[in-house]
Amino acid sequence: MDMAGGKSRLTWAVNLSAALLVLLWIIPTVGLLISSFRDRDAISTSGWWTALSASEKNVIERALAPGEAKPEGDLWVIEGQVLAGQGVSVTAFGITSKEPEAFSPGDTATHARGHTITVQADGRYRIEYAEEPSGSRGQRLFVRAETPPGFTLDNYREVLFAEGMGRSLLNTLTVTIPATIIPVLVAAFAAYALAWMEMPGRALLVAAVVGLLVVPLQVAFIPLLKLHIGVGLGKGYLGIWLAHTGFGLPLAVFLLRNYMVGLPGEIIESARVDGATDFQIFRRIILPLSFPALASFAIFQFLWVWNDLLVAKVFLGTGEDQVVMTGRIVDLLGSRGGDWEILAASAFVSIAVPIFVFFSLQRYLVRGLLAGSVKGG
Structure with a gap:
């Protein structure tokens, strides 16, 4: 118990x-x-x-100019509306900066010059003069208004089209999809060879793969970039695909090899007895059984490449057709650092795709990692 x-x-x-x-x-x-x-x-x-509750704000608006006054009986009247079209509810108003909230909606305030001002809860105001007013500037109105909750898609429109995030999204997909598929395919072949094919020095190769896991990728940036430039790749998509493939292969081979070692050996031996070649065994038996492990590494690789900035800075150019989303966000931090709504929309565009991928394939991620850790040998 x-x-x-x-x-x-x-x-x-x-x-x-x-x-x-x-x-x-x-x-x-x-x-x-x-x-x-x-x-x-x-x-x-x-x-x-x-965001879901009403908020209050203080604003200062000028009423219509005295020249807009219209005769109404013995009076001259100016009518208009503060914060027109914003759906606000006025909670207090004033006519001087010393007492900006002296009156409630519907009250009548008397100015020192003799005219009266009334502001209603919906923002409509009425100014009455005893004689025709003169001057070019309208009466200042100090208003405290309650704003209903509201949301807009303008931030996303500006980010995707005006700020170039839409183009950067396509650039990031162009980098990420091949940089995920290529290492998965290459690592699957290598993992099968290290797990089930007899060859001299196999243990040393496995040890080398494990050793490469602890090597910082930053140490390879300069020599790898020099190699790309030397062979004519330069800074472009092919170069960054190869770079991400090289950086991701050690972890991919390690995870997939650990998973494949734990697969039932009887199935593979039976296939060999029936005359199946290694490629047929790999394609028809190993790949279907290893799908959870393949999916788990694909998620890791996709998220890493999608969120990468350093490798993209090194192996890609700075043109509009090559700037990835992380680079675009860094640029926005410099040019639009005070526009929090733009930065928030940019950041969520950047994380929306990884979130969707993770939640779509997370069950395979857990299965692949657990199987690799338990069955690895």
Whole structure:
């Protein structure tokens, strides 16, 4: 009973810890998503958690100029609306900077010059003069207004079209998709050879793969770039595909080899007895059985390449047809650093695809990693 009770408490602790980690990850993501649909004024005056509730703001507007006054009986009247078209609700107003919230909606304020001002809750105002007014500047109105929650797609339109994020999205896909498929295919062949094909020095090759896992990729940047330039690749998509393939292969071979070693040997031996070649065994038996491991590494590689900035800076040019999304966001931080709505929309465009890929294939990620860690040998 004690052991069962201890296990139960441990299970609750693990579940609670996992829930807290998920919550800590989700909260910033939700905040970023909500902020990406808000305008600059809303972001600067209130937090994203208030987006679904009305917010208050203080504004100063000038009424129509005295020349717009129209006769009405013995009076001259100016009528208009503050914050027109914004759907606001006025909660207080004033006519001087010393008392900007002295009156409630519907009250009548009397100016020192004798005319009266009334502002309604919907923003409509009425100014009455005893005689025809003169001058070129309208009456200043200090208004505190309650703004209903509102969202806009303008941030995404500007980011995708005006700021070039749409082009960078295509550039990133052009880099990421081949840089994910190529190392998966190459590593699958290598992993099968290291797992099931007899060859001299196989153990040394496995040890070399493990050793390459701890080598920082930064040490290879300069010699690899010189090699690309020397053979005529220069800075382009082919060069970055090969670079990401080389940097991702050690982990890919290690994961896939560990998984393939744990597959039932009886199936492979039976296929060989039936006359199947190594390529037929690989294509018809190993690949279908290794799909969870292939998918788990593909997720890792996709996320790493998608979020990469350093490799792209080294092996790609700076033209519009080669700037990836991470590079575009860095540029926006310099040119639009104060426009939080633009940065939020840019960031969410950047993370939307990885989030979709992860949640679509996460069951294969867990299965592939667990199988590789348990069955590896």
